[in-house]
Amino acid sequence: MIKKLTPDELSTLLAELKQWQLSEDSNAIHRSFKFADFNEAFGFMTRVAIKAQEMDHHPEWSNVYDKVEITLSTHAAKGLTERDARLARFIDSIT
């Protein structure tokens, strides 16, 4: 069973992931993305989808044309875990 990050671990993570915002309940992180057009936005989503499937850890996300909104959380842990950190780092590495 994957365990929720401690408050200290979460602070360290948020200092690292500067472009992600913590949800009010501290159980999720969110980032908004804007691309040149739909092709770029969906291309990005496809890269994230393949990584998510490999990790067996999936985002909650939405898309409108050139915009993508991503929320990460680990339902099994009812909060943020190292899996969210890894997926967020991957996402940051391709944007």
Add this chain to the structure above:
Amino acid sequence: MIKKLTPDELSTLLAELKQWQLSEDSNAIHRSFKFADFNEAFGFMTRVAIKAQEMDHHPEWSNVYDKVEITLSTHAAKGLTERDARLARFIDSIT
């Protein structure tokens, strides 16, 4: 300039697209989808994305694991048009 469907055309369309729901302001249609897993859900989204790009008419949509929510509307016409009807028919044809 693409024109908004008339109330009569909209009624006919809604009778045809039985699985889509009209928004309160009558300017959009919405359908929810559930798949076996993320692979199926994102595979479906990819087929819709390729069609949308070909049509130059894009959905507003969100995904959480095996679920996909799609809203169709034509911003340039501030309502529903024949483009939404065509994209909805394509989506129905692959589900």
